[in-house]
Amino acid sequence: MSRTRTALALGMAAAGALSLASVTASAAPLPVAGSTTVTPAGHAFKATLSGKATLKAGSVTVTCTVSVATGTVPAAPGNQNAAGPVSSPISAPTYSSCTSSMPGVTPTVTTSGAWTVSMQNGSPITATMTVPVGGLVVKTTGLASCTVTAAPTAAANVGGSWANGTPPSLTFTNASVPVKVTGGFGCPTSATSSTFNALYLVTDSTDPAQQITVGP
Structure with missing residues (x-):
């Protein structure tokens, strides 16, 4: 040839x-999501902030030291998903004892609507908190009057992680949250997203001797 x-x-x-x-x-x-089981089925739980929670929009950071949310693990068989996450309804988290990085400014955080948290077993175990439309609003008074609305046009999924333990923990590290900021001088009105950081410790309210656990 x-x-x-x-x-x-x-x-x-x-x-x-x-x-x-x-x-x-x-x-x-x-790739197909693996199976997830959250136990004990049907048990109520309480998530309590450990340390501080921060929400940063532009150059302004709001820090809160008190935050609590409650929820319930779905009853069987809803606490199991053969190919995906298990979702639980939670109360709108409360936030108090809040301060602002802007001198002379006092923030107030209000929450509302139907919130959820979903767990996907894996390594690591992932957690997604869903904020309903307008479900979190930060208003400031003092030298700057601003309003920061999270999830302004659509429900927002906030990514985090779950760790089994005694007690288990739910962590959000630099999680992105869409926001709309309105107000006058000193308000970060150009910001369209914020970063959220928080660590929650979770206890079983139905039986404090047990732990909420995420597995396959």
Whole structure:
């Protein structure tokens, strides 16, 4: 076989292999979420802030040292999902003892609506807190009068992580939250997102001797 024909044959073989690889790659199935079980089924729980929670929008940071939310693990079989997360309704978290990074400014945080938290077993165990539309509002008074509304146009999913333990914990680290800021001088009105940091310790309200646990 001539060098030209050999080169042509090799080129066609390489192109065919590349095409096959492309088809194989494009046809690869998407990863499927693993199974999740949250126990004890039907038990009520309480999430209490440990340390401080911060919400930063632009150059302004609001810090709160008291925050509590309550919820209930779904009753069986709703506490199990063979291919995805388990979601639990929670009360709108309360926030108090809040301060602002702006001198002479006092913030007040109000929450409302139907909040949820979902757990997906894995390594790490992931947690997603869903904030309903307008479910968290920060208003400041004093030298600057600002209003910061979280999830202003649609419900927002705030990503975090869960760790089993005694007690278990729910952590949000630099989680992104969409916001709308209105107000006058000193208000970060150009900000469209904020970062949220908090660590919650979770206790079983139905039976304090047990722990809320996320597993396969």
